[in-house]
Amino acid sequence: MTLFLFAKQLVDMLYQYHTLDYIMVILVFLLLIYQIALVRPNFRKRFMLTDGIVVALGALLTITFFRSGDGYQAYFKVMSAFLIYFVGRVYYDRIKECYGVLTLSAYLVVYSNLLVRFYHFGLAFIKVQDAGGDLYYYDTDMAFAMILAMVFITMFGKNTVFKLITIFVVCPYMVFWSDAGIQMILMLAIYAIMAIYLVELAINNRKLTNILLTIIISGLLGTVAVIYMPVLGFENPELIVNLFQGKFLNNSSMYSRYAEWKMILDSCGTQGILTNLFGSGMGAEISIRSLYIKIFYSLGYVGLFLTFMLIVSIMYYVTKVDDRKTFYLAVIMAVLLLGSGVTVNSMEATQMSWFPMLFSGMVISSVQVDKEKKTDRKE
Secondary structure, three states: OHHHHHHHHHHHHOOOOHHHHHHHHHHHHHHHHHHHHHHOOOHHHHOOHHHHHHHHHHHHHHHHHHHHOOOHHHHHHHHHHHHHHHHHHHOHHHHHOOHHHHHHHHHHHHHHHHHHHHHHHHHHHHHOOOOOOOOOOOHHHHHHHHHHHHHHHHHHOOOOHHHHHHHHHHHHHHHHOOOOHHHHHHHHHHHHHHHHHHHHHHHOOHHHHHHHHHHHHHHHHHHHHHHHHHHOOOOOHHHHHHHHOOOOOOHHHHHHHHHHHHHHHHHHHOOOHHHHHHOOOOOOOOOOOOHHHHHHHHHHHHHHHHHHHHHHHHHHHHHOOOOHHHHHHHHHHHHHHHHHOOOOOHHHOHHHHHHHHHHHHHHHHHHHHHHHHHHHHHO
């Protein structure tokens, strides 16, 4: 597990070498089999509603995959994310022992990309508007990696001046001097969440910080709702689109996305009831730059409902976590995955989906074990 967690962020950075990604999937499968054989968990006792929802989503996606006859790459990427969820379930205690290697790997990712940018742009690196992804395919992938690395360094790194420079100078520079608008918004949200975490440590008032968290997450959900209004029948879409002309989002980019989304939703509207309920296909032949539109296209209303139930179920367990660092980490991971999904299909990007799904599984197992310990003490 230590080697896997150390290598994950580095492999994401070298995603153009697909063999490395395949090796990681095989490693995940072997880790899962090994731990199950070693621990021999009681599946009947351990099986939770969240596990059933993940299995149901996997089964529904498998049916869509065989019905479509294509989209194998997207299928295996999403299924690998479901697989990593169960790795989190059986390795929950071991993951906590590996936080140090997550931090080390995060530092390597941040500074290797910084060096590459300086090499490409020289002294003009302070004027960069489009970094071209640095060591990643696109700026969006790079920015997501910087935010993820910043989170690991903040939560698990030793308190040093170097850490502060990385968190407050290098990582924001890499994100804000790029062409990754949605990630800029998410980075500001993550900073706000981490500030709330620090406030809680200082005043030890969970009630106040939970209220602040609720306000931030509600604001993000409201932003997502506004972004999708033009494709959901809003009478004056120009008013919404014009909001995106600025530093964070570009309205020309949003125009192209709205055209894609509307075309996809219109095509789904011509299908029968069963298709709308269970999905139209894997969509391998079209570009769907939205997690939520893709879920509807591939899994229909049933898939959307199961996804909603999965999110609610995971967040329910997150609220039950005793360790507040784990609590905040899980909230941040959810914000990153679901927020990125507004303009990209984040579940089909293993870089974006694996860590959130891994920590989701870990959170549920942690709550389950803590509950059993409390019950044993009472007895």
